[in-house]
Amino acid sequence: MKIGELSRRTGVPTRLLRYYEEQDLLHPERADNGYRSYGESAVQCVTRIRGLLDSGLTTEMIRAILPFLAGPDEIHLAPDSLTPRTAALLRGEIDRIQARIDCLARNRDRLRAYLAAVQPDPGA
Structure with a gap:
């Protein structure tokens, strides 16, 4: 999906989606023409990022823990990876x-x- 559709589905402005990418929180594919292409999992990822930001976490903190979050109460972090x-x-x-x-x-x-x-x- 393109950035506009991700924006519509998540309620997050495209400008913020680009910011999440700049902050290394969101990782779209790039088409040959340079357009961003997001998979279905991006919807859940953006929702998770919004929730973490709304709870007061910084983008630095989110970047550190986002790879280990599978759901609201699920953390997949092997002790040796901390x-x-x-x-x-x-x-x-x-x-x-x-x-x-x-x-x-x-x-x-x-x-x-x-x-x-x-x-x-x-x-x-």
Whole structure:
């Protein structure tokens, strides 16, 4: 399929599909005329990339783990294929996510405390 059809089927603009290719996330075939040609699996790949980007992962992180993802809950990664660089990247991402979780929890608790102070429980 051509890039326009992949765009229609995934809802991702062609410009972003080209960007995914530049970032080494998407690998279309090239026809003799230079046009991109995508296989059926590209639809699932683009959907997976969008989900990972939407969850806050960087393209660098996605590039490191994308080859090992077979589905939403399926990872095919032999322990010996995890490089020290990828392991460090994953640990760093886990730390970054945990910091965001901690910050959100603090903000939630502060908002609850504020609300409780200015609007006492009517049932009490």
